[in-house]
Amino acid sequence: MSNEAPTDLPYRLPWRSADVRIGAHRGKHEGAGGLFRDAVPLLRNPDPRRLDLRVSARDPFEGLHVRRFEQKTSVAVYTLVDVSASMGFRGSTDKMRLAADLCSALAASVRRAGDAFGLIGCDETVQPELRFLATRARGSEIEMLRRLSTFVPTGRSARGLIDAAALIGGRRKLVFLVSDFYMPREDIEDIFAALAHHDVLPIVLSDSLEIEKLPRWGILSLTDLEIGRRRLVVMRPRLREAWQRRSGRRRAELKAIAARFGRQPFEIRDRIDWDKLGAYLVGDAA
Structure with a gap:
């Protein structure tokens, strides 16, 4: 086994970072990219650009829902x-x-x-x-x-x-x-x-x-x-x-x-x- 250091030493956080800088880890803040978090009513998150038609169509009260994404962040x-x-x-x-x-x-x-x-x-x-x-x-x-x-x-x-x-x-x-x-x-x-x-x-x-x-x-x-x-x-x-x-x-x-x-x-x-x-x-x- 070689004792030379690897070109990259990965590390993973089992928690979400609260840092506001964009990075490579799961974060607590919402953003334009990253992982899909959930779908919420439009009134709760008024951003019609992320309208989720499938979830909205299943709402028995005919409410509109939008997708929220988890912004990747740094630590x-x-x-x-x-x-x-x-x-x-x-x-x-x-x-x-x-x-x-x-x-x-x-x-x-x-x-x-x-x-x-x-x-x-x-x-x-x-x-x-x-x-x-x-x-x-x-x-x-x-x-x-x-x-x-x-x-x-x-x-x-x-x-x-x-x-x-x-x-x-x-x-x-x-x-x-x-x-x-x-x-x-x-x-x-x-x-x-x-x-x-x-x-x-x-x-x-x-x-x-x-x-x-x-x-x-x-x-x-x-x-x-x-x-x-x-x-x-x-x-x-x-x-x-x-x-x-x-x-x-x-x-x-x-x-x-x-x-x-x-x-x-x-x-x-x-x-x-x-x-x-x-x-x-x-x-x-x-």
Whole structure:
């Protein structure tokens, strides 16, 4: 399987956008084109150009009816990226590179769809150099992605994502929440609650060397990236299994929290499977 990004990464909204700009998604507003919505009495929608003779002929009260159409509209798409220290782990992969590759593919697809794209990176706070509000300007993503790909994570938490939620208030938006989710359950709850107004797609970045590929026996030098402390650990099967069970519980907790607020998480482990990601974005993933 090639790991090259697709030329287009489709995404589908399971809701209707309230944006007034014409775009590619189902909207709440009426318009001249788009999908047929219904037929209503002429007095309710006085536009004789859309007279529906068939429905009018079936009206026992001989009233005139006109067709209403749903105007396709656009949406603002954001990627909120956790850039705390744990995202700097490098083993089988580079999480920050994965985040940059994902954002690059999303930015290109969003621009082609006529939507606005924005990116905000956070650790304890919103990082000023990674604060890009949604725009439709061509080529604007180049600087966003350059700064993200060169950013060195050092923060001790990702609670700045709560502040990012306040920056993107207003109409409902499509939000990609990109993180390894190595954070307390309370922080995850608070972040999802702050974003509850939006359609949130949690994207979990993981490295197999962190848990799955740990040796059964050996002496490991480990670093807690959040606090910068190193220590030696004597790995043995029982400790390895305990860490894996804890990792499983963490994943289950994340799924339970995400389910309460909307969509299930999509996990990217070591590399991006673009086919599976595309299926997830259009709602066909398991």
